[in-house]
Amino acid sequence: MAFVTRGFHGRQRDSAEAGRLPPGQYxxxxxxxxxxxxxxxxxxSKWSFSIEGEIDTPKRWTWDEFQALPKENITKDIHCVTKWSKFDTMWEGVSLDTLLDGVDTAAEYVMAFSDGGYTTNIPLEDLRDGKAWVAYQYNGEPLEAEHGGPARLLVPHLYFWKSAKWVRGLRLMMDDEPGFWEMxxxxMYGDPWREQRYSGD
Amino acid sequence: MFDVPGWGGHRAGQHVDVRLTAPDGYQAQRSYSIASPPEDGMRVALTVERLDDGEVSSFLVDDVRTGDEIELRGPIGGYFTWDVRDGGPLMLIGGGSGVVPLMAMVRHRAAAAAPVPARLLYSVRAIDDVIYHAELDRIAAADPTFMPTLTLTRAQPPGWTGLHRRVDADMLEQAVWPAADAPRVFVCGPTPFVESVADILVQLGHAPQHIKTERFGPTGG
Structure with missing residues (x-):
């Protein structure tokens, strides 16, 4: 139902943003x-990361065990549903491929869960093949608590609410269920390129 | 203030997305809190703070005229909301333009004539920054169970006898019902304000799940 807004021209567009900025973002x-x-x-000392739910032998790492896992440096654009995007954010963390290695499950979805009770749902396949991490450093520094430290999920190809802050684990699920904001x-999915902000998009 | 035909109603605290479209098809979208109560029906009020580099806020404040059509989508957000049926006591803590969604709750409570005890702690830099000043005074004068408190953090007018510092632990201990009364707490403002207030409230023993926050970041909008 878009119509031209009388008198609105918008700021000068940067051609470098073209193709890199999802619709409706700045x-x-x-x-x-x-x-x-x-x-x-x-x-x-009280932190751990768990994979549980539809899995025969749940997995769990303490902070020290987690730090000993192979780590990766990640540079990605991120897109928040509240319309802001940030290019070339730099993270360090553990790939979900590493964490899910050897996990044999019939589950097709996960519910990420966090300290403070936050949850968000993601298809399992969106966490595999180099698309998702658990990040504990941002810009070379330990991740600050307000940005999700000690560790947050990083799923940059989906809107950023899917990158759960203060993440403590994944629950493997057979069926999709709504998490906190999804309720x-x-x-339910949140692809910024298809502008899936709200249910019905 | 917008007349929104077909508006299905909202809950106090929710927001809308505003989408502007330029003649060449370029679009800009931002979210703004609804300032009006659900009781206003299909009339929806937004309070927009003009940001100097904000392409949407500056357009809405400087260029929109009566009669213009603007594309709205909403209501959005169901967590940072309060309805009189949710009960109280209701503790609202706002910094700067973060008072806007809290004002929707104040207006909703007043419109519903709900006897829920409510307090508003409102932090601004100077007296001229206070939004809704006269209306807050009017509601408070008519209703002894609503108590607004201002703190002016940078500049105070001559003769000011009220609070004149940033919100701190002492102020919150004075202003907020004790944790034992389980107040429903809503905190909205710039990120450092919200982080600080919420941390102190947790330290004062308030249950994190009773503290709902909304942050107005410097997002350029």
Missing amino acids: IVSGFPVLSAGPTPHTAL YGYH
Whole structure:
């Protein structure tokens, strides 16, 4: 139902953004913070990462065990459903391919779960083949709590609410279920290139 | 203020997406909190703070005229919301233009004449930055169960006897019902404000799930 807004011309467009900026997004240089409640602060001695649910032998790593896993440097554009995008964000973390290695499951979906009770649902195949990480460094520094530290999920090809902050594990599920924002009307999948912001998009 | 034919109603605290379209098809979208209460029916009010480099906010503040048509989508967001049936006590803590969704709750509560005790702690830099000043005073004068408190963090007018510092632990301990009363707490403002207030509230013993936050980041919009 788009119609031309009287008097609106918009700012000058940067051709370098073309093809790299999903529809309806704009570029920021800062790193905005969005969370629904207080920021949890989890001691590293109490932190662990688990894979559970539809799996015969659940997996679990302590912080030290997690740090000993092969790590990767990741540079990706990120896109928040609140319209901002940020190019070339730099992270360090563990690939989900490493964490899911050897996991034999009939599950097709996961529910990521976090300290503070946050959850978000993602198809399992979106976490495989070099598309997702658990990141614990940002710009060469330990990830700050307000941005999801000690560790957050990083699934940059989906809107950023899918990159769960303060992530503590994945629950493997046979069927798709809505997570926190998905229950409040946000899209079950969240592809920024198809502008899947809200349910029905 | 928009007349929105077919508006299906909203809950206080929700927002809308505003989409502007240029003649060449270029579009810009931003989210703005709804300032009006659900009781206003198909009339929806937004309060927009003009950001100097904000291509949408500056257009809405400077260029929109009465009678213009603007594309809205919403209501959006179902978590940072309050309805009188949710009960209280209701504790609202706003920084700057973060007061906008809280004002929708204040107006909803007043429109519904709900006897839910409510307090608003509202932090701004200077008295001229206070949005809805007269209306807040009017609601408070008519309703002893609503108590707004201002703190002016940078500049105070002559004779100002109210709070004049940033929100801190002492202020929150004074202003907020004790955790034992399980107030429903809504915090909205710039990220550092929200982070600080929410951290202090947790330290004061408030359950994290009773503290709902919305952050207005410097997102250039």
